[in-house]
Amino acid sequence: MNANTLLEFVPLGCGSRWAFGSVILMFLIVYNESCGPTSVFSMIFSMVYALFAAHCKSGLRNIQIPYIRATNKFDFTCIFLATWMDILSILTACAALARTVSSCLDAMTGGLARIFILGRNSPTNEPWPDVLGVLVVFIVTGMFMLGLENSRAFGLLMVLSLLGLNAIITYLSTMTGDMSEWSLDYFRPNGFTTFLTATSLGVFLYPSELPVRQGWKNYLSYLLFPLICSTMILTAICLSTIVHNKKEYHDYIAVPLFAILNDNGYGKLIAAAACLLLIVCSTSFLELFPELYKIFVKLATSEWKIFLKQISYENTDSGNPVLAVFIAGSLCAMLAFACPLQNLTYMLAASHLFGNIFRAFYLLYFPFRPKYIPQTNDSSLAYSRLDHSLSISHSLSSNSRRSLWNINLPKSSKKAKAKRNDVDKEWLLLGEPSSPCPVQKEKRVAESTVLSDGEQITSDFEFTTATVASDSDDSSTDIDAIVDEYRQKVRVTTAGPMDKNIRLPSLASWRVTIFAILLIFFGIFLIILGTNLYLPPVYIIGFTGIILVSIMMSFIPRYSGGSPAVNVSPIVCTSSITIGTLLISSCMEYSWPAIVFWIIAGLIFLIRCDKWCCICLNGPPREHLLDNMAPTATRSHKFHGNQRISESLQQDEIR
Structure with a gap:
């Protein structure tokens, strides 16, 4: 070496x-x-x-x-x-x-x-x-x-x-x-x-x-x-x-x-x-x-x-x-x-x-926050754009007429054909071949992907590369360019009832996590109070409570694997916050004016940014995801890609 x-x-x-x-x-x-x-x-x-x-x-x-x-x-x-x-x-x-x-x-x-x-x-x-x-x-x-x-x-x-x-x-x-x-x-x-x-x-x-x-x-x-x-x-x-x-x-x-x-x-x-x-x-x-x-x-x-x-x-x-x-x-x-x-x-x-405390606090609550809002239990594998496809399929079924054999026959209307063309173009962007019945094919492709022995299931934090070429001849040059982009950043999620061993965070577990974090900060307050007032029983109780709560948080469902951020143990994060707060209390006598001034200056720099302030004005995202742990390129691609897709679709209608 x-x-x-x-x-x-x-x-x-x-x-x-x-x-x-x-x-x-x-x-x-x-x-x-x-x-x-x-x-x-x-x-x-x-x-x-x-x-x-x-x-x-x-x-x-x-x-x-x-x-x-x-x-x-x-x-x-x-x-x-x-x-x-x-x-x-x-x-x-x-x-x-x-x-x-x-x-x-x-x-x-x-x-x-x-x-x-x-x-x-x-x-x-x-x-x-x-x-x-x-x-x-x-x-x-x-x-x-x-x-x-x-x-x-x-x-x-x-x-x-x-x-x-x-x-x-x-x-x-x-x-x-x-x-x-x-x-x-x-x-x-x-x-x-x-x-x-x-x-x-x-x-x-x-x-x-x-x-x-x-x-x-x-x-x-x-x-x-x-x-x-x-x-x-x-x-x-x-x-x-x-x-x-x-x-x-x-x-x-x-x-x-x-x-x-x-x-x-x-x-x-x-x-x-x-x-x-x-x-x-x-x-x-x-x-x-x-x-x-x-x-x-x-x-x-x-x-x-x-x-x-x-x-x-x-x-x-x-x-x-x-x-x-x-x-x-x-x-x-x-x-x-x-x-x-x-x-x-x-x-x-x-x-x-x-x-160090800010980083440890972020890692303490970040893996326990729910990633998705539960919508349906039909499938355990879904692309991020399939929610829109499901809504279209629901609208198609509502406009269909029922035969004697209980078979849905869609009405031959221009509106339904336009919606089906939009779905075909969405399948084109996702790297799937166009089909006259895209909604029926959706479930079959998803289940076959999960149940296939030859393919490897991708985790929540990984990108997949779609190599299936599109056979549609109606797409324009702009759509083809977007297809190439989306094929590099298509995200697959494999969370659902098919894997019973995986425990994912839910709304109830997230509430328990918030209560546990509040208990940790209360224990830190007891430790600082007992140390400054020379009361050993007080900081012993606070220290014992923090240890028990941090151990309990290790058994709460959380996201792990695939991302370095979620592999940090809650015990490590809790120890970093507790020891860091205790050490800060001993050196704030000569430094608190500078620390307060510096934090306020940082918040001013953060608030003055127009992009940061205008997020709340943009409205909620179109997706039903609360995905705060997904990679950056996926969400940014989807945000800018959806806008470009809508513009290209409008141009196609004009043509």
Whole structure:
């Protein structure tokens, strides 16, 4: 297995998150938020939650955004808010890297750079305004606009610099460290709240999603989580032997590495450590920043239609979306200019957790919602356009006269012939041969398809390709083009009484699911209330109730198989929501204004879209389907195809 094969199992942004956690977040957690033992335990717990969150995000990889956007506004809002919160998390991470780079440049010059730019001497901890951080962001943004791309050379520099910084910390731990921190209270200074805060900050360090591979290769991606966790634990243990006498209230140190070196008598190493830290932060920024502006480009595509289409245009010379890069760099520069590092870290944790909660909530209710309204029990196999054919057959039978032998003889009227011609054209679009009796042939073809041993039944989420050629000579050139389109996207549903082993969601099971979800949120409220008021019986009852309800939801009928989104267990989704909400409650003190502002801004962008607002004005769909889980191309093809079909039929009548 070569290096290229190994890189396929590493998700995008994994190296930058690992470096960001090793040189910034772990130092901030141990030095400013908690103690060494708390950091060790929090890394283990954050790894477990990161696995749940990554599993949920990987389940939504192949989701059909245009279909969801056109059919269900609530589903699209949940998915959009999850993506919108991901933007804020990456944005705050880039701003934190920029402020750290600013401190490194200032430390390398001995404070002269700050005096030269501001014209005065400002505090060494976190200067405001951070002009150096803004300059760093503008320089990197301009380089990306000109065509800069991340490469393996930058990754190699990042790894070498990380090894150098870890060597400095290991040397300090060996020479001046002791294990006195492990003889005191493990959860200091604020008890269990400190543990939750450290855990919420550590979730961002792990991969946000998992690459999907076949067979045993799929498990290689899971090895990244214990590998990253072990490196963080070793860093926390080394820091626990150096940092002592933690107090509950103290000044927030932006770059604890320089303070640790100065306190232990190694001030001469500050310049060298600043150089290594500068390389690590710069290379991490080069990997995180493309991930940021690529999300802006994705929201400007025709699938999402949130931003203007011009944002996704790429420059012919550099190949990068210049406008998206400029927008991402401007937002990052504004945060790096005025937002302190403490607020940035809390905003990073809260936004990342909110994105995971929105995704887990969508996956929790999505598979349990009924897919169809029960109409008839005659057949277990139906094309999506057969409901209209059945209505036509009913109208034909109503206009027929009955003979002595109880045989329906249709009247020979022009209206009936026109309807039969329309049915023939619909069969033509579905890839079936025209017939003088299409309604009678419909049931025979459906039953023969189900009962045939040589053909494989297609699931609800798969597309089928109709290869039967049409023998109709009355169709025009436009109809032939539509036939070719529909043959690629004809959907077959195999749900009905013929398969007794399949339990599909119904209206009654959907009501039970809604009640179970309400119980889960009530249990989460009890857990948060008991944790904040130090009432163990309250959060024990809430935690037990959530476990029982999530296990019960595993036995409720739901759609599974064929789509990655419905393969996520309700237990995983419930655990992700419960743990994420509990972690958010510990880091909302410094971040709630930014989170509320960002969510409101996202909803404004979502509401201002005309396509989103006009869905409710279009009226209910013509089909009897509540198919919120079907692929995108089917519904979009049907919506645009029906309009084109009606126009072509009108043209045929005029001819």
